[in-house]
Amino acid sequence: MRKIIVGMVLFPGFQLLDIAGPKDAFAQVKVLTAGECEYEMLTIGTTRSPLLSSSGLTVIPDRTIFDPCPEFDTVIMPGGLGIFDVYSDSALCDWLRAQGKRCRRIAAVCNGVFAFGAAGLIEGKSVTTHWMDAVHLGESFPSAFVDPDQIHVKDGSVYTTAGVTAGIDLSLLMIEEDFGKKLAIDVAKYLVVYLRRAGGQSQFSPLLDVQGDVDSQVEAVQNYLLANLHQTHCLTSLAARVHMSPRNLSRLFTKETGMPPMTFLADARIDAARRFLETTDQSIKEISHRCGFENPDGLRRVFVKRLAISPGEYRSRFRSGVAATRTAPDGAFVKED
Structure with missing residues (x-):
């Protein structure tokens, strides 16, 4: 013994x-x-x-x-x-x-x-x-x-x-x-x-938990990005919206939120995709478009890199109010109603 x-x-x-x-x-x-x-x-x-x-x-x-x-x-x-x-x-x-x-x-x-x-x-x-x-x-x-x-x-x-x-x-x-x-x-x-x-x-914690100062130019950029995730953005176009140089916007954004604008955008897109996967039956293709990913493969690559699971697996684990499938410890698939 x-x-x-x-x-x-x-x-x-x-x-x-x-x-x-x-x-x-x-x-x-x-x-x-x-x-x-x-x-x-x-x-x-x-x-x-x-x-x-x-x-x-x-x-x-x-x-x-x-x-x-x-x-x-x-x-x-x-x-x-x-x-x-x-x-x-x-x-x-x-x-x-x-x-x-x-x-x-x-x-x-x-x-x-x-x-x-x-x-x-x-x-x-x-x-x-x-x-x-x-x-x-x-x-x-x-x-x-x-x-x-x-x-x-x-x-x-x-x-x-x-x-x-x-x-x-x-x-x-x-x-x-x-x-x-x-x-x-x-x-x-x-x-x-x-x-x-x-x-x-990161599967369980919110990726997006940063806010700029109230009524600041940084907050304005954040609100614009969150309302337009499906569009193409770059640092230069974002800076032009608030009449700043790209360098100054990046410096100010990082100071107020702890991350550069494009990192915030990447996290916001993942966060939005997570919410769609958890709460809707929309297809991966539709979700990828609404969240600004080039195609479903782009969404899958980002999920695997950042969360270490695919969008489909994430949905099966965390979706609410709909039937889901999970994997039992022995590898068998179990239907949840």
């Missing part, structure tokens, strides 16, 4: 699914191997009191960071609304630093990576987090390399993930590393999830 000991940190306001998801995935290993392989999981609290999760459920930890603990193979740090109240706590940072030296691997789910940052564990490391916290993470820990579009990132012994359900993706990755791909697939089938999700967080 092979046993792997995993410590899961708890703090006030932790995200319950960040812990419950991996615990359920790891627990299936013992069931599916008839006890030949096992993860022994212990919850480690930052206080000696029962801990209230962000969803309102209370968990009593097995140990605390102040108690003697077994030698962990893996330590998992969840995220949650409470992370920003505790991540710089000196006792927690000291405990995480010590575990980082002893453990084979340490992992942060969602914004739990902020605790790793405060403990100095992600300096020079490639990491990810929930897309809503990616900018804040990069600003807080500039020595880390933040990739906001990954479901999970492994850099040496440090593992980080996107938000919430990505903790399950993380656990499946670890199961595959520890016990092989077949067992990881069996666990994924039991949980009715994908072993590896195609694409990244």
Whole structure:
């Protein structure tokens, strides 16, 4: 029998699914191997009191960071609304630093990576987090390399993930590393999830989330582009509309929105195509025309490059109010009504 000991940190306001998801995935290993392989999981609290999760459920930890603990193979740090109240706590940072030296691997789910940052564990490391916290993470820990579009990132012994359900993706990755791909697939089938999700967080986060200053020339250009996505545009023609030089428009646009005008246009077209795919039955050809793509192949190329899935697959996953088709973990197609 092979046993792997995993410590899961708890703090006030932790995200319950960040812990419950991996615990359920790891627990299936013992069931599916008839006890030949096992993860022994212990919850480690930052206080000696029962801990209230962000969803309102209370968990009593097995140990605390102040108690003697077994030698962990893996330590998992969840995220949650409470992370920003505790991540710089000196006792927690000291405990995480010590575990980082002893453990084979340490992992942060969602914004739990902020605790790793405060403990100095992600300096020079490639990491990810929930897309809503990616900018804040990069600003807080500039020595880390933040990739906001990954479901999970492994850099040496440090593992980080996107938000919430990505903790399950993380656990499946670890199961595959520890016990092989077949067992990881069996666990994924039991949980009715994908072993590896195609694409990244950009499938779920809004690509277009920037606005120019109210009543500014930049806002005027944005409004014009959003109303005329189907037309052909260039920096020179956009600058002429607001009586500016192309160079000055590019400088001002980037200052107010964080991106050049043509990048904004590209993102706006993808964002509009996403909405059409999610909410209408329009053909890919019609959507590509309405959103300013030269042809359906152009739309497909952009989707595969930016979202790592095709427009058809995106529609099957995210369309609302219409029948859709999805792929089960074993590769079978399932009709959803």
